[in-house]
Amino acid sequence: METLCPCWVGEHPAEPKPDRVIYLVRGEKKTRSPLSQLYFCRYCSELRSLECVSHEVDSHYCPSCLENMPSAEAKLKKNRCANCFDCPCCMHTLSTRATNIPAPMPDDPTKTTMKKAYYLACGFCRWTSRDVGMADKSVASGGWQEPENPHTQRINKLIEYYQQLAQRERQERDRKKMARRRQCMPMAFSQHTIHVVEKYGLGTRLQRQRAGAPLSSLAGLTLKEGEDQKEIIIEPAQALDEVEPLPEDCYTRPINLPEVTTLRQRLLQPDFQPSGASQLHPKHKHLLMKRSLRCRKCEHNLSKPEFNPTSIKFKIQLVAVSYIPEVRIMSIPNLRYMKESQVLLTLTNPVENLTHVTLVACEEGDPEDVNSTAKVMVPTKELVLAGKDAAADYDELAEPQDFQDDPDVVAFRKSNKIGFFIKVVPQKEGDTDVLVSFKIRHDFRNLAAPIRPNEEAGDATTEAIWLTHHVELSLGPLAP
Amino acid sequence: MTDLNKQIPPKSAKIATGAVVCVESEIRGDVSIGARTVVHPKARIIAEAGPIIIGEGNLIEEQALIINSYPENIMPDTEEVEPVTMTIGTNNVFEVGCVSRALNIGDNNVIESKADLGRNVSLTSGSIIGAGCHVNTSEVIAENTVVYGASGKRRVQSEKPQPQTLQLDFLMKILPNYHHLKKAVKGGTTPHSGWAAVWVHNLALGNVSLLP
Numbered sequence: 001m002e003t004l005c006p007c008w009v010g011e012h013p014a015e016p017k018p019d020r021v022i023y024l025v026r027g028e029k030k031t032r033s034p035l036s037q038l039y040f041c042r043y044c045s046e047l048r049s050l051e052c053v054s055h056e057v058d059s060h061y062c063p064s065c066l067e068n069m070p071s072a073e074a075k076l077k078k079n080r081c082a083n084c085f086d087c088p089c090c091m092h093t094l095s096t097r098a099t100n101i102p103a104p105m106p107d108d109p110t111k112t113t114m115k116k117a118y119y120l121a122c123g124f125c126r127w128t129s130r131d132v133g134m135a136d137k138s139v140a141s142g143g144w145q146e147p148e149n150p151h152t153q154r155i156n157k158l159i160e161y162y163q164q165l166a167q168r169e170r171q172e173r174d175r176k177k178m179a180r181r182r183q184c185m186p187m188a189f190s191q192h193t194i195h196v197v198e199k200y201g202l203g204t205r206l207q208r209q210r211a212g213a214p215l216s217s218l219a220g221l222t223l224k225e226g227e228d229q230k231e232i233i234i235e236p237a238q239a240l241d242e243v244e245p246l247p248e249d250c251y252t253r254p255i256n257l258p259e260v261t262t263l264r265q266r267l268l269q270p271d272f273q274p275s276g277a278s279q280l281h282p283k284h285k286h287l288l289m290k291r292s293l294r295c296r297k298c299e300h301n302l303s304k305p306e307f308n309p310t311s312i313k314f315k316i317q318l319v320a321v322s323y324i325p326e327v328r329i330m331s332i333p334n335l336r337y338m339k340e341s342q343v344l345l346t347l348t349n350p351v352e353n354l355t356h357v358t359l360v361a362c363e364e365g366d367p368e369d370v371n372s373t374a375k376v377m378v379p380t381k382e383l384v385l386a387g388k389d390a391a392a393d394y395d396e397l398a399e400p401q402d403f404q405d406d407p408d409v410v411a412f413r414k415s416n417k418i419g420f421f422i423k424v425v426p427q428k429e430g431d432t433d434v435l436v437s438f439k440i441r442h443d444f445r446n447l448a449a450p451i452r453p454n455e456e457a458g459d460a461t462t463e464a465i466w467l468t469h470h471v472e473l474s475l476g477p478l479a480p
Numbered sequence: 481m482t483d484l485n486k487q488i489p490p491k492s493a494k495i496a497t498g499a500v501v502c503v504e505s506e507i508r509g510d511v512s513i514g515a516r517t518v519v520h521p522k523a524r525i526i527a528e529a530g531p532i533i534i535g536e537g538n539l540i541e542e543q544a545l546i547i548n549s550y551p552e553n554i555m556p557d558t559e560e561v562e563p564v565t566m567t568i569g570t571n572n573v574f575e576v577g578c579v580s581r582a583l584n585i586g587d588n589n590v591i592e593s594k595a596d597l598g599r600n601v602s603l604t605s606g607s608i609i610g611a612g613c614h615v616n617t618s619e620v621i622a623e624n625t626v627v628y629g630a631s632g633k634r635r636v637q638s639e640k641p642q643p644q645t646l647q648l649d650f651l652m653k654i655l656p657n658y659h660h661l662k663k664a665v666k667g668g669t670t671p672h673s674g675w676a677a678v679w680v681h682n683l684a685l686g687n688v689s690l691l692p
Contacts (some may be wrong), residue, residue: 089635090628125628126608126637258625259637277635 021327023320024368027052032472038320039302041295042446045467047320048295053302060288061309064093068309069287080284083141086266087122088280094120096140119145120282132278147148147281149271151158161232166397211436240428292316322350325357325385325442327471330419334479337429342421343436349385349416352446357383359422360468368470372437377423379409388416437465437472493525496536497663502659509548514538514570518651521659530563530608535570535587539644539651544574547581551599569605571643578609583664588640600671608638 022032031049039048045241060074062081069081087092096118103115113142117136118331120129129144130136137143184341247253266273274280293303330344331344349355362369384403403413411419427435443464493507498515501507505519509527513519514536525532529550548566569587574580578595586604590596595609598616603609607621610628614638621627624637643658655661 125610126626126641127634127635128637130639131637258634314651382676 001339002390006455015156016097020329020474022472022474023047023324024472025049025052029234029370029476035320035324035326039293040318040320040323041298041302042318043298043300044295045444045446045465047469048302050293052296053293055291055293058292058305060287060289062285063288067310068307074287077284083283084283085144085282086268086285087119087125087127088269088282089127089277090122091126091264091268092409093285096123097121098140099136101136118143129282132281134281140308144282146283147272149357151271157232157343160232167282209326218282222428227373266416273442323444324467324469325349325355325440327440327473329473329475333476335374335424335426335434335475335477336479337426338348343473344411344419344421346417346419347383349383349388351445352387352389354387357385358441358444359383360441362437362439362470369437371435371472372473373428373432373435374424374464376424376436376438378423378438379406379420381406381409381421382418383410383418385418386413386416424475429478433477434475435469435472436475438467440471441466441468443467493665495662497627499664500655501532501662502655504659505662505663507662515650516652518582518648518655518657520544527566529561530565532568534568537643537648538568539572539576539648540574540625541576544575545579546574546593547579548583548627549581549599558655573641575611604636608637608641617628639689 023035023038025031025033025038025047027046029051031051033049037050039050039053039133040046041048049141057071060069060071062069062078062084063083065081066369067081067083069077086092087419097120098116098118100114101117103113113137115138118140119134119136121127134144149328160233223308261275261277261280265277265280266275269280272281278405290305290309292301292305294301301316302318305311306313306315326348328346328348332343333341336339347357361376362372386403405413405418409420411421413419420437420438424436428434444467445465446463484505484521490679493501493510494512496513496515499513499517499519501513501517502521502523504521504522505525507525510531511525511527512531513525513534516526516536517538519525519540523540524543524545525534525540525548526545526547527550528548530548532546534540534546534550534600544546546566546568548564550561562584565571566583568585569589571588573584573590575595576590576591577593578597579592580595580597582597582598582601582603583595583599586605587685588606590608592609592611592613594612596614597603597609598614598617600618601615603613603622604623605622607622608626608628609615610626613629613632615621615627615632622636624640625634626629626637627634637661644664667681
């Protein structure tokens with residue numbers, strides 16, 4: 001999904017270019033994505049994509065004032081910032097501007113003094129709060145109120161009633177589950193329950209409590225003890241026979257086009273959905289959240305951002321590019337149907353120790369090889385990649401390591417990168433892109449795994465395991 | 481009279497006293513600039529296909545281009561084309577890098593950076609053409625209209641934009657400290673101009689000799 005910046009002038013972009021090099025993720029669902037978008041669980045030693053990890057909310061923050069907000073407070077304020085507003089016309093952030101107005105002094109009504117009056121203004125579409133008739137406030141922040149929804153009370157009552165209903169349903173469900181699994185460990189809730197979609201927003205706190213405990217201890221922060229026993233009764237909605245008739249000049253009145261709101265402007269204010277631009281009031285800015293990712297199999301965190309909204313760094317960042325060697329396309333010659341051509345690829349080693357990489361072409365009938373439209377001949381010899389040396393640029397005296405590369409296979413070698421050739425024979429004629437796939441097998445040293453108390457003394461290095469990944473390359477269309 | 485106008489095309493701009501026009505700005509053709517107007521360096525005002533009349537209190541920023549050019553389908557030398565005057569009113573702001581070919585611009589308009597106005601657009605008063613917006617329809621834009629967004633969305637605002645008096649005052653004090661200004665020139669080739677123009681006119685006709 002892509003978003004255009006509002007200041008962009010020019011043609012809209014063409015279809016986004018397809019990703020050139022994609023890796024296959026063997027999760028519950030087989031997804032293919034470029035390595036830059038994948039994560040690597042070093043406890044399971046497998047690639048993970050965004051679809052096979054669980055996303056959890058880490059913290060909330062406002063994108064314009066960068067103020068952090070605890071989750072409970074965010075829920076209370078409906079995930080909106082208290083200080084910042086959005087322009088109802090173009091959804092930009094509103095800024096507060098001040099003007100000087102003459103106002104009578106409090107002591108002496110005859111003299112006038114300049115007092116500051118504040119109003120909200122949008123820098124992009126020049127909307128001001130005076131356009132909808134909101135009076136200027138005398139305080140810079142905190143004076144602006146959103147208009148009250150006349151149906152708030154009824155909605156709140158309905159929400160309470162349904163929350164209670166959901167709570168009761170969940171208790172019954174869990175009681176049944178516990179009755180069936182009496183022999184199990186007292187770990188009350190299975191993995192399944194934690195991931196179950198919660199109804200009506202009760203909160204995960206309640207899910208983690210132990211079942212069988214008395215009802216009162218299950219009360220969340222919002223309910224007091226004893227109140228949850230009380231039944232909430234709501235009146236059912238009543239259907240009316242008469243509906244407000246349309247105005248008489250509905251069909252004949254000429255439309256004042258600047259006054260009509262667009263659908264987007266209207267739906268951003270679901271409480272009122274005004275049809276006229278003079279009733280568009282600014283809303284508080286929506287909060288954004290930082291999320292952390294967790295591997296579903298081993299429950300380890302794959303990505304955990306910093307808590308501070310102003311920091312873009314991560315506490316834990318297990319991205320695939322820093323563990324798996326990356327294949328990139330360097331140059332593609334003219335590809336012709338059924339003619340063999342050489343494509344130059346590069347392999348980059350992200351880790352600091354020496355890595356051995358073997359490429360294997362896909363066999364006939366490989367279930368993972370679905371999309372390829374060309375035959376590929378990969379180098380049979382094992383490729384050796386030097387480790388990534390951070391000081392390589394500065395260390396002029398370092399001797400270049402001698403690897404004795406076969407010049408037919410290896411085109412060049414530069415610190416931790418190597419360029420090599422593969423031979424491609426396109427098998428399909430026509431407009432489709434030439435797609436090539438092969439398997440890449442490399443050794444991975446797991447530095448995260450705990451060093452076992454090994455009987456073999458002196459085994460200080462961690463053992464290497466061999467990982468195999470399925471890579472697909474998109475080489476573009478055939479030459480005309 | 482019209483023949484003489486063609487024989488002596490006016491070369492210098494008519495700059496009223498009180499206008500601040502920097503020397504680094506490029507003013508070509510018959511341009512008259514009103515009082516309290518500030519023209520920044522590197523602004524370009526080019527009157528090719530007719531004169532340009534700029535009113536008072538305008539602010540023309542750097543790299544703005546106000547051009548009265550021939551419509552695209554007419555070559556300059558083929559036919560005799562009537563020169564069309566471009567009129568710009570008072571208190572307008574032409575922000576950095578905008579291009580304006582519009583023939584009629586009223587008062588209190590703001591043309592934001594990198595906006596592009598076509599020849600047939602007419603701005604009345606209080607309009608704001610947003611940054612980067614291209615407006616080349618042939619229409620009269622109503623009062624207090626704001627054009628914004630990549631797709632040229634429009635809306636009507638309730639009040640006209642504030643005139644930039646503070647900015648103008650500041651610039652009129654500061655710019656002369658750092659730039660040479662073009663001298664205020666009165667007169668030109670209009671029939672009602674002063675004695676200097678009449679003298680030049682007679683000189684061209686050969687009625688007056690330069691030798692003492």
